[in-house]
Amino acid sequence: MSAAAANDAILVAENIAVRYDTAEGPVTAVDDVSFEVKPGEFLSVIGPSGCGKSTLFNVIGGLLGQHQGVVSVAGETISGPHKSIGMVFQEESTFPWRTVIDNVGFPLELVGMPKAKRAERARYFIKMVGLDGFENRYPGELSGGMRQRVSLARTLASEPKILLMDEPFAALDEQTRLLLGDKVLQIQQQLKQTTLLITHNITEAVQMSDRILVMTYRPGKVKRIVDINLPRPRNSEIVGSEAFGRYVAQIWNDLREEASRGMKDAEQSALHGGETQ
Amino acid sequence: MAETGRLTHTRAATSAANPVLLMRIALVLALLTIWELLARSGWLYRDVVPSLFKVGAAVMELLSNGDYYFNLGVTAAEIGVALLIGGLSGIAIGLLLGANRFLARAYEPFLYYLGPTPKIIFFPVMIMWFGVGPESKIALGTLSCFFPVALSVAAGMRQIDKVLIRVGTSFRATIAQMVFKIYLPAMRHPIINGVRLGFGFALIGTLLAETKLSNKGIGFLIIQAYSTFDMPRMYAMLIVLFVLAFCVNAAIGRLGGLETIKRT
Amino acid sequence: MTSVSTPAHVAQNPYNAQILGWGSIVVFLLAAEGLIRLGFISQFIVPPPSEIAVSFGRLVAEEHIIRRFFYTVGECLAAGAMITVCGVAVGVLLARYNLLRQACETWVAALASAPFVLAYPLFMVIFGRNAWAIIVMGFVSGLPPVILKTIEGISGTRRVLVNVGRSFNLSGTQQVWKILFPAALPTIFVGIRLGLVFALINIVGTEFLINFGGLGQLIADLAERYDLAGTYAAICFVILVSIVFFVTLEQIERWLRPVD
Numbered sequence: 001m002s003a004a005a006a007n008d009a010i011l012v013a014e015n016i017a018v019r020y021d022t023a024e025g026p027v028t029a030v031d032d033v034s035f036e037v038k039p040g041e042f043l044s045v046i047g048p049s050g051c052g053k054s055t056l057f058n059v060i061g062g063l064l065g066q067h068q069g070v071v072s073v074a075g076e077t078i079s080g081p082h083k084s085i086g087m088v089f090q091e092e093s094t095f096p097w098r099t100v101i102d103n104v105g106f107p108l109e110l111v112g113m114p115k116a117k118r119a120e121r122a123r124y125f126i127k128m129v130g131l132d133g134f135e136n137r138y139p140g141e142l143s144g145g146m147r148q149r150v151s152l153a154r155t156l157a158s159e160p161k162i163l164l165m166d167e168p169f170a171a172l173d174e175q176t177r178l179l180l181g182d183k184v185l186q187i188q189q190q191l192k193q194t195t196l197l198i199t200h201n202i203t204e205a206v207q208m209s210d211r212i213l214v215m216t217y218r219p220g221k222v223k224r225i226v227d228i229n230l231p232r233p234r235n236s237e238i239v240g241s242e243a244f245g246r247y248v249a250q251i252w253n254d255l256r257e258e259a260s261r262g263m264k265d266a267e268q269s270a271l272h273g274g275e276t277q
Numbered sequence: 278m279a280e281t282g283r284l285t286h287t288r289a290a291t292s293a294a295n296p297v298l299l300m301r302i303a304l305v306l307a308l309l310t311i312w313e314l315l316a317r318s319g320w321l322y323r324d325v326v327p328s329l330f331k332v333g334a335a336v337m338e339l340l341s342n343g344d345y346y347f348n349l350g351v352t353a354a355e356i357g358v359a360l361l362i363g364g365l366s367g368i369a370i371g372l373l374l375g376a377n378r379f380l381a382r383a384y385e386p387f388l389y390y391l392g393p394t395p396k397i398i399f400f401p402v403m404i405m406w407f408g409v410g411p412e413s414k415i416a417l418g419t420l421s422c423f424f425p426v427a428l429s430v431a432a433g434m435r436q437i438d439k440v441l442i443r444v445g446t447s448f449r450a451t452i453a454q455m456v457f458k459i460y461l462p463a464m465r466h467p468i469i470n471g472v473r474l475g476f477g478f479a480l481i482g483t484l485l486a487e488t489k490l491s492n493k494g495i496g497f498l499i500i501q502a503y504s505t506f507d508m509p510r511m512y513a514m515l516i517v518l519f520v521l522a523f524c525v526n527a528a529i530g531r532l533g534g535l536e537t538i539k540r541t
Numbered sequence: 542m543t544s545v546s547t548p549a550h551v552a553q554n555p556y557n558a559q560i561l562g563w564g565s566i567v568v569f570l571l572a573a574e575g576l577i578r579l580g581f582i583s584q585f586i587v588p589p590p591s592e593i594a595v596s597f598g599r600l601v602a603e604e605h606i607i608r609r610f611f612y613t614v615g616e617c618l619a620a621g622a623m624i625t626v627c628g629v630a631v632g633v634l635l636a637r638y639n640l641l642r643q644a645c646e647t648w649v650a651a652l653a654s655a656p657f658v659l660a661y662p663l664f665m666v667i668f669g670r671n672a673w674a675i676i677v678m679g680f681v682s683g684l685p686p687v688i689l690k691t692i693e694g695i696s697g698t699r700r701v702l703v704n705v706g707r708s709f710n711l712s713g714t715q716q717v718w719k720i721l722f723p724a725a726l727p728t729i730f731v732g733i734r735l736g737l738v739f740a741l742i743n744i745v746g747t748e749f750l751i752n753f754g755g756l757g758q759l760i761a762d763l764a765e766r767y768d769l770a771g772t773y774a775a776i777c778f779v780i781l782v783s784i785v786f787f788v789t790l791e792q793i794e795r796w797l798r799p800v801d
Contacts, residue, residue, distance in 0.1 A: 061447055080449075087447040091440040097462045107448045109458070158448065300644040325667055382558035383565070393738045394783040395746040398757065401764035401772050405586050474654075481656045488662065489750055496659075503662035515660050522656060 009036035010194055011060070011162050016069035018055050028219035029055040033069075035213055035222065037162065040192040044205035045213045046251065048259040052220030053198045054090075057166040060196065061087045073162065086160030090167040094139040094150045100126060101135040103150050107158035125153040128187055145176040149183070156187070163188075163195045169204065181207055182235050189233055202255065206230075206247045207239060214251060217258040217265070224254055324508040335513035345498070352483065352494040355411050359418025359479040364472055366419075367426025371471070372460065374427070375434020385431060392424040396478075397485045404490065414486040414494070421482030422475035429474065433467025434460065473529045480522055588770040596770035597778065604759060604771070606778065612755030613745060613782075616672060620679030620740045625733055628684050632691025632729075637717055642692060653685035658743045661750055675754050679744040683736035690732025694725025727798050734790040741786055745779060756782065 018030040029052040037043050047053050058064040060071055062081040071078045073085065081087075094103050104122040105113075113121070126132055129149040139147050148168055155163065169177040185208055188195050199205050205212050212226045230243055238244055309329060315321065316328040324331075339345050374381040374388075399420060403413040437460065445459045461468070487496025495518060502511035570590045576582045577589040588596075600606040635642040635649075661678060668674040698721050706720040748757025756779050763771040 063443060063446060081447050083449065085447075087443075089440050089443060092438075093440045093444050095441060095444075095459070095462070097465065106444075106458075110448055110450050110454055296640055297643045300640055304644060321667075379558055379561075383562040387562065390784045390787060391780070393742060393787055394780050395742045395749070395757075397746045398749050398760050398776050398779055400749075401760065402776065404764075405769070477654055477656065481658060484656070484659050485746065485750060488659075499659070499662055503666065506666075508666065511663060511666075515663065518659065519655060523651065526654065 008039065010039045010074055011037040011196070012070075012072045013060065014070045014072075016056065016059055016067060016071065018052065018059060018064065018067045020066070030059070030067075031219035031221050033215075033220065033222055035225070037194055037196060039161075039194050041211065042188055042195045042197070042209045043211050043213060044197045044199055044209040045215060046199055046202065046205045046255070047215030047220060048217055048255060048262045049200065050218050050262045050265070051215040051258065052218060053200075053215055054166055056215075056220070057087075057164065057198045061085055061164055063087075083158075084161040086155040086158050086163050088148075088151055088155050088163070088165040088168045090170050092144070092147060092171070094147050094154075096139050099136050099138055100131060100142075100150050103139065104153045104157050106154055122153075122157055125157045126150075128156065128190075129153045130183060145172050145180055148172065148180065152184070152187075156191075156193075161194060163193050164198075165195070166198045167200065168197075170200075177201075177204065178207075178239070184208065185234055202248050202251050203239060206244060206251065207234065212251060214254045215258070217261045223258065226251060324506070327509045327512060331509040332512045332516070335509035336516060339510065339513045339517060348494050348498050351411070352487065352496065355414045355483045355487075355494065356418055356476070356479050359415045359483055360422055360472070360476055362415070363419035363422035363479060364426050364475050367423045367471065367475065368430050368468065370423075371427045371430025372434060372456065374431040381431060385428075388424055388427055388431075392428060396421045396482055397489075400486050400489055403486070409490060411491075411493070414483050414491065417486045418479040418483035422479035425474040425478055426471040429467050429471025430464065433464040433471070436467070437463045469529060469532065473526055476525060476529060477522070484518075585769070588773060592770045593773045593777065596768075597774045600759075600771060600774055600778070604763075604775075606756070606759065606775070609755035609759050610782065613748065613757070614755075616676050616679065616744050616748075616754065617737065617741050619676045620683060620744060621733075621737050623676070623680045624683045624687050624736045624740060627680075628687025628732065628736060629691050629729060631684075632688045632732075633695065633717060633722065635688065636692045636695035636721070637713065646689070646692065649685050649688050653689060657682045658746055661747050664747075665751055670751055670753055672754065674751065675744055675747045678747045679740035682743040683738075683740035686735035686739065687729070687732040690735070691725065691729050694728030694732075695721045697728065698724045727794075730794055730797050734794050737790060738787060741783060745783070 013036070014034050016030055016033045017028065019026055019028045021027075033056060035043070045053050045056060055064065059067045060078075062071075062078050062085065065080070073082055076082075078085070095106070098106070101119065101122050104126055105118045108118045108121055123132070123135065126135055129152055131146060131149055131153065134142065134146070139150060142150070148171075152165075152168065169180055172180065181204055184195075187193065188208075195208075197205070197208060206228055209228050212228060214223045214226065215221065216223045226247070228247060230238060230241075230247075312326065313329050315326045370388075374385050396417060400413070400417055403416040403420075407413040407416050441459055441463055442455070445455050450458065484494075484496045484499075487494040488500045489496075491497045495514065499511060499514050502508070502514060573582075573587070574589050574591060577584050577587060635645060658678060661674070664674040664678050668677060695717065702720055702724055703716070706716045711719060744754075745757045748754030749761050750757075752758055752761045756775070760772060760775045760779065763775055
């Protein structure tokens with residue numbers, strides 16, 4: 001298996017499985033998921049709610065210790081948060097008590113970078129996400145979209161080999177989301193950043209990705225991997241094109257089945273007194 | 278809970294500010310007048326309620342007396358040390374209990390139920406352990422302020438936005454970095470509130486101990502005034518004390534960015 | 542989630558935590574007993590726990606600790622009654638007349654954290670060294686929370702209930718007594734509980750300080766007589782009483798809370 005992985009994949013996930021015990025018995029959140037990400041590639045993982053994609057996010061990020069299978073970055077197995085992997089979370093995660101520049105400089109502070117260099121590096125990434133001029137503002141003074149950009153800049157500042165994002169735009173409105181998606185694409189193309197995006201939004205996934213991994217409903221398995229052969233560089237204008245529409249339809253087809261299984265499940269548990277979860 | 282139509286009118290229209298101010302002035306004047314009348318009526322034993330002028334004079338005398346400042350310094354130092362020891366240990370224990378649910382279930386109930394108990398009754402034990410000097414007062418102040426600080430910090434820990442912790446973990450912060458760069462700043466409000474409470478309790482504990490047994494400090498001066506029946510002086514000291522306590526309380530709150538006086 | 546975690550199988554058993562908690566106390570007491578008996582800690586500063594436990598019997602028989610207990614409780618009940626009547630009355634008044642409320646509420650809030658007990662020598666002067674000084678001290682320290690919670694309870698009533706009253710043409714005062722007040726009772730009781738707790742703490746403290754009264758005085762007395770074991774035992778007893786008092790009030794409050 002590792003011989004085949006020598007097609008210089010930078011991130012390899014092998015047979016990832018996550019099982020845990022609940023009051024109602026053992027639950028398998030993720031079941032035997034394997035995939036690879038090549039350097040510079042943009043891979044999206046898409047699935048219905050409850051398919052375990054956030055669990056997968058936590059496993060790859062090293063925040064979830066109890067799992068089966070192996071995650072390796074550039075050949076090195078991961079056991080815990082790794083310096084090659086940068087995470088951007090779904091929720092508001094900027095530190096409200098730090099200014100923008102202090103937020104972005106946070107990972108650099110942790111490794112002891114001297115102050116001047118830190119400021120310079122932070123400013124570079126602040127500019128990259130389009131927030132120059134806001135260095136000395138507090139997150140409380142910014143909009144939700146701007147705060148997510150700060151979180152993104154903060155993670156980018158640690159210059160990870162792999163950028164791992166868990167539905168970073170979920171809390172934003174559609175227009176902001178599309179524009180931010182543009183920004184992320186721009187950055188990714190500029191930095192040639194390997195990116196793994198977890199999302200439930202098909203449009204977003206097709207807009208940004210080179211490949212899309214479609215997951216089944218719980219227990220989450222890989223249903224299909226779709227190559228997105230849309231020309232690069234891309235931006236949100238591509239959303240209107242015919243090829244785009246076809247990809248979206250294809251993926252929705254796969255997802256619809258899984259999503260309705262998820263809905264039925266939710267109805268069942270509500271019927272039985274809603275004691276699950 | 279239905280948001281529709283609570284009776285509370287919390288916004289005071291700016292045009293209503295004036296009547297409120299007038300009402301306050303009226304109330305204060307009324308109280309002061311009643312006081313002065315009582316003082317002059319001869320109803321109560323001489324000087325139990327002294328004339329406001331006598332009290333005012335006593336305050337002036339107090340504030341210009343070097344001896345007073347010496348004793349104030351002694352008390353302030355005792356409270357400071359008590360707050361330092363009690364506050365730091367309270368924060369440390371609070372952090373531990375907030376971080377670990379199991380330990381919290383094991384030990385926090387003890388803190389919670391021992392909190393609202395009178396600590397001054399421990400003073401004889403403190404004297405036995407630490408002697409009759411300032412150490413026993415500091416010990417009592419420490420005991421008094423430890424509980425509210427520990428409980429506030431433990432509760433504050435549990436209210437931290439969990440995602441901030443995951444951010445730190447994802448950047449592989451060390452424990453020290455997590456504590457100083459994430460936990461403590463995220464908890465600045467509960468910590469400040471805990472310290473305010475702690476200050477209040479340390480103040481009470483230390484001062485009461487001084488009134489019971491000491492030869493220095495504000496508490497000592499208060500008892501001295503009592504035993505010489507120098508009532509204007511006692512009132513003066515109590516007034517200055519309450520004003521100082523109020524100011525320190527407000528200053529701590531301002532430090533934490535909290536503008537208004539909050540009840541816990 | 543954090544770096545300080547317990548093994549899952551240990552943490553999940555609900556009784557393990559309590560075993561750890563109480564067990565620690567038992568271990569601590571045994572260790573204390575051992576260290577003191579072996580001379581590592583002077584028994585003239587800390588008597589062995591066993592001796593403290595034994596002297597409790599003496600406190601019951603010779604020092605009339607039970608009688609003193611009822612004396613202190615009596616003071617608390619007196620203060621409690623005064624707190625309830627005055628506190629609720631003032632609270633209702635402030636809730637009813639908005640101008641008064643806006644003027645006074647922050648003052649009362651400031652008073653809630655004011656260290657009244659420091660003025661006990663003053664109370665001694667005014668009332669003499671007797672039970673009244675103690676009761677009034679309890680009253681003064683327990684009053685602010687009752688007022689504040691009464692205001693909060695009454696002004697927090699749902700609008701629809703108020704409108705029901707309006708539809709029956711109730712006057713302002715009737716409104717207060719027939720609708721707002723009953724709806725506010727659970728919150729008011731929270732205030733009374735807080736007030737009682739402050740009152741008890743300050744009553745016992747004052748008894749100790751002025752050397753008069755029930756339990757507080759007992760501790761001061763025993764300390765003065767250098768009855769070490771007795772002093773420790775009395776302190777333990779008072780702490781126990783406070784805890785039981787607090788727990789009981791919590792239970793009552795829980796029982797009174799509406800199914801809201």
